[in-house]
Amino acid sequence: MAERLESLKAGIFGALSLCLAFLITSFLNNLLLAKYFTALSILKLNIQDWRWWISGGISCFCGLLFGVTYRYIVRSDDNPQLKAGGVLAFGLVRGLTQIDVGLCCYSTILPFVVLAAESIVWFAIAAIALDTAIKLGWIKPFKST
Numbered sequence: 001m002a003e004r005l006e007s008l009k010a011g012i013f014g015a016l017s018l019c020l021a022f023l024i025t026s027f028l029n030n031l032l033l034a035k036y037f038t039a040l041s042i043l044k045l046n047i048q049d050w051r052w053w054i055s056g057g058i059s060c061f062c063g064l065l066f067g068v069t070y071r072y073i074v075r076s077d078d079n080p081q082l083k084a085g086g087v088l089a090f091g092l093v094r095g096l097t098q099i100d101v102g103l104c105c106y107s108t109i110l111p112f113v114v115l116a117a118e119s120i121v122w123f124a125i126a127a128i129a130l131d132t133a134i135k136l137g138w139i140k141p142f143k144s145t
Helices: 002-036 038-043 050-074 080-105 110-136
Strands: none
Touching (some): 080 110
């Protein structure tokens, strides 16, 4: 039971980290990218838009899944390749989905390449936050039996 609670804590921490990264990148997309680069104008979303709320919900749910999974990936060893691989796997899955949507639905793919790069950055931020939480003792690392 204690392992499940620690996994839930890691998931909530990951969800909050990814949600914060989503808010920051949404803010940057609206203020900088969509405003100054016309090819990226599709990235402009406002808080009243339903797509913004759906994207925020999906990013929080992805963060929850990432937090739980990352805790199991890290375990008690300190393997940087395994950590980077987990971050890259989650980021690429979400990022390649963005590119696939861009290929299917829109005439330009550049905004979706930007979103794909953002997703890798999101998961890197979440991994740093989870590593910090584990090192500070807020989340206990997974102990294999």
